[in-house]
Amino acid sequence: MTAKRPATLHDVARLAGVSVATASKALNGRRHVSTTTRADVLQAAERLAYSPNTLARGLVAGRTGMVGLLTSDLEGRLSIPILMGAEDAFGADRTSVLLCDARGDAVREGHHLRTLLSRRVDGLIVVGARPDPRPSIGRDLPVPVVYAYAPSDDPEDLSLVSDNVAGGRLAIRHLTEVGRRRIAHITGDPSYSAAHDRAHGARQELAAQGLELAGDRVYFGAWSEEWGRSATRMLLARHDAIDAVFAGSDQIARGVIDALHSSGLEVPRDVAVLGFDNWEILAASSQPPLSSVDMNLKTLGRVAAERLAAAFDGKLGSGVEQLPCRLVPRESTAA
Amino acid sequence: MTAKRPATLHDVARLAGVSVATASKALNGRRHVSTTTRADVLQAAERLAYSPNTLARGLVAGRTGMVGLLTSDLEGRLSIPILMGAEDAFGADRTSVLLCDARGDAVREGHHLRTLLSRRVDGLIVVGARPDPRPSIGRDLPVPVVYAYAPSDDPEDLSLVSDNVAGGRLAIRHLTEVGRRRIAHITGDPSYSAAHDRAHGARQELAAQGLELAGDRVYFGAWSEEWGRSATRMLLARHDAIDAVFAGSDQIARGVIDALHSSGLEVPRDVAVLGFDNWEILAASSQPPLSSVDMNLKTLGRVAAERLAAAFDGKLGSGVEQLPCRLVPRESTAA
DNA sequence: TTGTAGGCGTTATCAT
DNA sequence: ATGATAACGCCTACAA
Secondary structure (H helix, E strand, O other), X not given: OOOOOOOOHHHHHHHHOOOHHHHHHHHOOOOOOOHHHHHHHHHHHHHOOOOOOHHHHHHHHOOOOEEEXXXXXXXXXXXXXXXXXXXXXXXXXXXXXXXXXXXXXHHHHHHHHHHHHHOOOOEEEEEOOOXXXXXXXXXXXXXXXXXXXOOEOOOOOEEEEEOHHHHHHHHHHHHHHOOOOOEEEEOOOOOOHHHHHHHHHHHHHXXXXXXXXXXXXXXXXXXXXXXXXXXXXXXXXXXXXXXXXXXXXXXXXXXXXXXXXXOOOOOOOOOEEEEEOOOHHHHHHOOOOOEEEEOOHHHHHHHHHHHHHHHHOOOOOOEEEEEOOEEEOOXXXXX | OOOOOOOOHHHHHHHHOOOHHHHHHHHOOOXXXXXXXXXXXXXXXHHHOOOOOXXXXXXXXXXXXXXXXXXXXXXXXXXXXXXXXXXXXXXXXXXXXXXXXXXXXXXXXXXXXXXXXXXXXXXXEEEXXXXXXXXXXXXXXXXXXXXXXXXEOOOOOEEEEEOHHHHHHHHHHHHHHOOOOOEEEEOOOOOOHHHHHHHHHHHHHHHHOOXXXXXXXXXXXXXXXXXXXXXXXXXXXXXXXXXXXXXXXXXXXXXXXXXXXXXXOOOOOOXXXXXXXXXXXXXXXXXXXXXXXXXXXXXXXXXXXXXXXXHHOOOOXXXXXXXXXXXXXXXXXXX
């Protein structure tokens, strides 16, 4: 409620009747402190509710224990899992995350970048809004930078992305494992490289199994339910014997399910539907619950943190590192 | 990429051939510095790409320019808008936000709290996962605390919440304005005070207009699509002449729409449907797009920041402050 | 107008 | 085992 100045090491030392140096050692568990002295100091700290000033500590250590998370993801759908993964990897007590939302605005991003650097963050994680290459935030920054989800367009930077090709393969493998053979692929905006990568992976796996893509082609369109619905209608109008749809996103998948139901088809009995993103709120509450490919964003965050931590002492790698996706089966593809 | 030590004020001063004190004054625009000296210093700073160390500055100023955002909201649906509002109010360059996710774990929350305090944040915003009173994080904290979305159970704390009663009234007013008279209310888990508040507001406004709740009672259940569906079926089984449903959440609303469609009813022609939360991803991609009551979370964040800023010099208020909701009309309630 | 000196809270070095 | 003391980078009296 009110403002009483927090106790300093000085206060603790004085109360314990020792010097600040001794108090510091005692509190940090360093050697060369007698057991009794240590106890005295600890007790004094306790009494004063002493909490070390991390700022001052950082000043001398040359490390702040903070990393910046620079995102353009307006809803937090990407940045929150990534943040959680990073927190897990760092250990929340040693490293805190400063979250800055650039809201897709380059000016604001530059602004946040300067602020973060002036706060002397130990490292930076840059999260893009879409999984395509994005402009690098610069080469000669004083701290290591890891790009997550959206890779940097500078090959010298280190980027961590989901392996969308493998994700596409994974999707088809799952559908064939549950016995489907006539699989169509409805996906989103063809200007997204991720759409092509997933489609490419799907084709690879189909070919490997001697199957062909149902519906004659990949249905590119938009990342929306509406596109899922209309593409499905187009697909059904061909009167192909479809028994599964691999959708490029969960939103599309919901549209697909919707259109299938409208046509009197049952999911998964007549047609299995598989989504992508595993956006919990959409996938779990879908009717039936939607199987989906999860991009392991939390792992992405964890690995980003690990790479940063490694870079704190040593050097950072470069290039694009692909991380595997994971399949989350629910009822929409039940056997 | 690599680690070259950032320039310090010392470096700038040396390059400009002045003392650090003069350099400091020049850079901070203080008086008693000759024009030429100032120019020299600025130029030196420019050449060295000098960026002041905010930590060191905070150490002497006694203010860090950081606030902690302690959340339990796993998806960021609440905390991200609140964070954005806070950023707007503070001005992102003066104040940064440390986001910590307690993941609904009291131990982790205490941990984060200690970390934030030891980082000497200037203030704290606590965001709960559900809009019911939550345990206070403590009375005698050294910094001002504002609770957002979920109020503190300690009346001495300052809490900012959405006015759910007014939200309920708003919902009914909108539905009657588009000509509906037989309005039912399907809402979520009755253990949520927000469910009762919204229902209460709805009843108030209905009474004020001389109307009665259709369906005989408020349908409490769960915050899920599934409940929306089954409640709607129950409702329709009564063969009342419903012409609108006010749903307690967007998820419920989607279930309602789904069940209405299954019964051959058209939205909004036969039955208008209004949601609550205005969760963009759900509301906008619904079929038809869902009108919804928005809790103005961004405003909540902005006001939280304002209250904190006011508390930095002066004292913080207490009690629960209710902020108005806003209606976002889409097609599901079109006239 | 400019520079010197002290202090913010901590840690680390080096005497004692 | 303990305690001065010097950093860390910055700001601000106060002196010159």
